[in-house]
Amino acid sequence: MYKFYMAPSGERALQFLEFTIPDLILLDIKMPGMNGLEVINRLKQDSRWLEIPVIFLTALNDKIKEEHAFAMGAVDYIRKPISAGIVLKRIHLHIELQKYRKSLESLVEAKTYQLMKSQDTILEILANVTSYRDHATGFHIQRTTLITELIVNCLFETGYHQYRLNRNYADNIIKSAKIHDIGKVGISDSILLKPGRLTPEEFEEIKKHPVLGAKMIDDAMQELGDDSSFLFVAKELVYSHHEKWNGFGYPMGLEGDDIPLSGRIMAISDVYDALVSDRPYKKAFTHEEAIVMMKKDAGTHFDPYIMEMIDDILPEFEYVFSRSKEREFV
Numbered sequence: 082m083y084k085f086y087m088a089p090s091g092e093r094a095l096q097f098l099e100f101t102i103p104d105l106i107l108l109d110i111k112m113p114g115m116n117g118l119e120v121i122n123r124l125k126q127d128s129r130w131l132e133i134p135v136i137f138l139t140a141l142n143d144k145i146k147e148e149h150a151f152a153m154g155a156v157d158y159i160r161k162p163i164s165a166g167i168v169l170k171r172i173h174l175h176i177e178l179q180k181y182r183k184s185l186e187s188l189v190e191a192k193t194y195q196l197m198k199s200q201d202t203i204l205e206i207l208a209n210v211t212s213y214r215d216h217a218t219g220f221h222i223q224r225t226t227l228i229t230e231l232i233v234n235c236l237f238e239t240g241y242h243q244y245r246l247n248r249n250y251a252d253n254i255i256k257s258a259k260i261h262d263i264g265k266v267g268i269s270d271s272i273l274l275k276p277g278r279l280t281p282e283e284f285e286e287i288k289k290h291p292v293l294g295a296k297m298i299d300d301a302m303q304e305l306g307d308d309s310s311f312l313f314v315a316k317e318l319v320y321s322h323h324e325k326w327n328g329f330g331y332p333m334g335l336e337g338d339d340i341p342l343s344g345r346i347m348a349i350s351d352v353y354d355a356l357v358s359d360r361p362y363k364k365a366f367t368h369e370e371a372i373v374m375m376k377k378d379a380g381t382h383f384d385p386y387i388m389e390m391i392d393d394i395l396p397e398f399e400y401v402f403s404r405s406k407e408r409e410f411v
């Protein structure tokens with residue numbers, strides 16, 4: 082049993098829809114005022130009405146109009162004279178189909194949410210694996226991720242046209258920042274945990290971590306048969322976060338825009354955190370000292386355009402760092 086409302090014209094039908102959203106609309110083509118095709122056009126432009134199934138019920142025997150109606154999103158086209166029984170069956174069918182489609186959509190939504198949660202958890206575990214190997218990097222990962230997020234969001238709001246930075250890419254960069262040093266799990270403890278300055282040979286070993294990390298992600302991609310945008314971005318960021326704008330970085334010696342945007346951003350947060358942190362071979366620089374040094378390196382180490390664009394948010398780096406330091410000693 083259905084409740085049925087009738088409107089004498091297209092205009093009145095649209096007014097009615099302002100207050101009530103029906104399960105289905107039966108629409109004629111020839112009507113006083115707006116015709117049926119004009120009405121469906123309005124329905125499909127409004128997100129409140131877009132998904133209501135529309136069945137055309139018309140005396141017009143016109144193939145072109147029928148094709149046009151389907152092209153505009155009608156789910157069915159019934160010619161008069163009608164058989165009430167058949168019309169009722171088709172109404173029932175389309176309402177059931179719509180319910181089925183909606184339940185499938187919410188199922189897909191729930192599964193996608195679940196998948197994203199598992200991906201985030203695995204990411205957290207991988208980030209922890211890196212930090213457990215080297216205690217100094219635990220808070221380094223937290224801080225660099227937060228600083229990367231600041232930079233990405235700043236670029237997204239101000240410079241995304243220049244960098245073709247859409248929201249999905251931006252979010253994937255932020256997520257990938259957590260595992261930027263994942264390749265360090267492949268470096269021996271005697272080098273990774275050495276309490277002093279590294280020899281040139283040991284430094285060459287450390288320099289392998291971007292390649293090792295990218296290989297781990299690439300292996301996972303092959304194994305899973307998954308080249309999703311997240312894994313792709315994670316791989317490029319891990320591989321390129323030690324490249325330098327002038328081509329003197331590693332592992333590839335890429336130059337300028339050839340360095341993926343994710344790597345150019347990660348380089349900034351990574352170096353800032355290293356400068357303001359104590360290391361076995363150096364004392365921490367102050368925020369002000371670090372910023373002076375980094376600005377000097379814009380155009381040699383760092384992308385000078387990004388450095389210019391994030392100038393206003395540089396003081397926020399210090400805030401992130403000091404908040405993390407507070408937690409570190411709790």
Ligand SMILES: [Fe+2]
Pocket residue numbers: 261262290322323
């Ligand atoms: Fe690194």
